[in-house]
Amino acid sequence: MSASALLVWAAALAALAVAARRGRPALFSAAAQTGTSLRTILPTLALALPAAGFLTVLVPDRFAAALFGEETGLAGHLLATLVGAILPGGPFVSFPVVLALWQSGAGTAQMVTLISAWSVLAAHRLVVWEGPLLGWRFAALRLAASLPLPLLSGLAAEAILAALPPGTVGR
Amino acid sequence: MRSPPQHCLFLIASGKPGFAAGGFAANGFGDLSPGKSGLLAGLLTGLVLTAIFLVVILGSTSSRAPVGFAPIAIGLPLTMIHLVFIPLPNTSVNPARSTGPALFAGGEYIAQLWLFWTAPIAGAAIGGLLAPLARRRQRTRADGGVSGAGGVGHHAVRPMPPPHPGPARPPSRQTSLVFVGLLCLGSAAACFLTRGPAGLIEGLATAGNLTLTVLPVMVPALFLAAVIQGGVGRERIGRLLGAESGLRGLLLASAAGMATPGGPMAAFPLVAALAAAGADRGALVAYVSAWALNGVSRILIFELPLLGPEFALLRFAASLPLPVLAGALARRLPLEGRVR
Numbered sequence: 294m295s296a297s298a299l300l301v302w303a304a305a306l307a308a309l310a311v312a313a314r315r316g317r318p319a320l321f322s323a324a325a326q327t328g329t330s331l332r333t334i335l336p337t338l339a340l341a342l343p344a345a346g347f348l349t350v351l352v353p354d355r356f357a358a359a360l361f362g363e364e365t366g367l368a369g370h371l372l373a374t375l376v377g378a379i380l381p382g383g384p385f386v387s388f389p390v391v392l393a394l395w396q397s398g399a400g401t402a403q404m405v406t407l408i409s410a411w412s413v414l415a416a417h418r419l420v421v422w423e424g425p426l427l428g429w430r431f432a433a434l435r436l437a438a439s440l441p442l443p444l445l446s447g448l449a450a451e452a453i454l455a456a457l458p459p460g461t462v463g464r
Numbered sequence: 465m466r467s468p469p470q471h472c473l474f475l476i477a478s479g480k481p482g483f484a485a486g487g488f489a490a491n492g493f494g495d496l497s498p499g500k501s502g503l504l505a506g507l508l509t510g511l512v513l514t515a516i517f518l519v520v521i522l523g524s525t526s527s528r529a530p531v532g533f534a535p536i537a538i539g540l541p542l543t544m545i546h547l548v549f550i551p552l553p554n555t556s557v558n559p560a561r562s563t564g565p566a567l568f569a570g571g572e573y574i575a576q577l578w579l580f581w582t583a584p585i586a587g588a589a590i591g592g593l594l595a596p597l598a599r600r601r602q603r604t605r606a607d608g609g610v611s612g613a614g615g616v617g618h619h620a621v622r623p624m625p626p627p628h629p630g631p632a633r634p635p636s637r638q639t640s641l642v643f644v645g646l647l648c649l650g651s652a653a654a655c656f657l658t659r660g661p662a663g664l665i666e667g668l669a670t671a672g673n674l675t676l677t678v679l680p681v682m683v684p685a686l687f688l689a690a691v692i693q694g695g696v697g698r699e700r701i702g703r704l705l706g707a708e709s710g711l712r713g714l715l716l717a718s719a720a721g722m723a724t725p726g727g728p729m730a731a732f733p734l735v736a737a738l739a740a741a742g743a744d745r746g747a748l749v750a751y752v753s754a755w756a757l758n759g760v761s762r763i764l765i766f767e768l769p770l771l772g773p774e775f776a777l778l779r780f781a782a783s784l785p786l787p788v789l790a791g792a793l794a795r796r797l798p799l800e801g802r803v804r
Binding site: 344 | 690694732786797803
């Protein structure tokens with residue numbers, strides 16, 4: 294188990310202590326909900342993980358590196374913004390795609406841009422949820438105000454990566 | 465040589481460059497298949513793909529689905545079915561479409577036509593049996609489960625009913641499962657076609673390694689998300705926001721957005737309620753941006769296990785101040801931005 298996985302376990306143990314202090318019902322409901330989440334997520338995960346594996350085999354190494362590699366700079370970030378914005382489906386579709394691109398040589402900062410674009414621009418969510426529920430006027434304002442965010446998050450990630458010792462965020 | 469329009473038509477009809485009479489993309493297996501795939505391949509892919517296609521059609525045209533999106537929901541899987549299925553027997557999910565070209569192509573194509581009647585009809589029957597099952601489970605689950613459209617389930621916080629019951633309905637867990645299933649099936653088929661059995665084995669080995677890194681982090685991450693969701697009630701988020709203005713309002717809205725668990729069905733009704741309570745448009749934009757970019761529960765449940773804690777932390781840190789920026793920008797944009 295990696296050091297970071299141990300860190301997540303430590304955080305979960307701290308959360309366990311917090312839940313225990315809140316009392317028995319809080320602890321039980323948190324445990325029950327963990328079970329429910331696992332039951333709902335595992336079947337999808339059983340399909341998503343093979344999908345990620347197959348996609349990794351499919352994406353030609355040179356393709357990912359040429360389109361989204363570390364050297365692609367601003368063009369790579371802009372392309373990642375576009376792809377992220379139109380990537381359909383929920384997290385179980387987008388994360389395997391990102392994982393496959395990342396494993397095949399895409400830059401880490403470019404993948405930050407892609408996930409940020411998928412989460413904040415999200416064309417599919419805009420059309421199916423935001424417009425109908427909140428009205429198209431608000432959806433347009435929110436979209437306009439968030440347009441620069443994915444690129445900014447990618448550039449910030451690049452700056453953070455430059456300050457860290459190389460290899461800290463590995464594939 | 466100049467090509468009059470009828471030459472183009474012939475090219476399309478023959479499906480090949482040059483002017484040899486082709487099979488009009490008639491279906492066939494063995495030597496008649498474009499990829500020389502056998503009877504079993506044609507039968508199995510025909511069964512599975514037609515069944516999936518039927519589930520998608522029945523689901524997207526049901527009264528519970530968002531109105532007007534069926535053409536997209538049906539068209540995209542059909543495209544994928546063609547991409548996977550053309551190299552095998554030239555795609556057969558429709559007996560009528562299989563019959564027409566076979567009559568023109570004649571000979572062996574007619575002798576093999578039986579398969580392209582049996583497989584799609586049997587596949588459609590399987591799909592027809594599966595679809596109502598999915599619908600029944602969806603009804604018993606009502607609003608629970610992991611939603612497909614960019615979010616996490618909303619188990620702890622009971623979603624309040626949307627203030628304006630619009631045409632949008634929650635995409636069910638089954639829809640998400642069908643999507644991921646299509647992705648898995650399509651990528652497996654593409655792996656097999658491009659690399660053969662070795663490609664499939666390599667993909668499964670990668671998936672195995674991935675499982676070993678994902679599972680140990682998944683359980684603690686889910687527990688962490690459950691404790692956080694239990695501690696943050698909707699009422700508390702509403703109280704946090706109120707009608708605060710200025711930079712303080714934007715900061716509070718960002719914090720509230722990050723803390724809001726659940727998918728669009730949980731977050732958007734809250735936005736409508738906040739707008740009614742007098743929150744300004746900058747705060748609302750900051751709230752939605754923070755929920756989408758840095759929603760803690762989605763990061764814990766999906767991003768951290770799948771892409772690793774280091775990546776999740778890097779992206780979180782890089783986007784932490786951005787929702788405030790979006791909110792400030794929204795206050796200055798010359799758009800009305802009224803929540804209906």
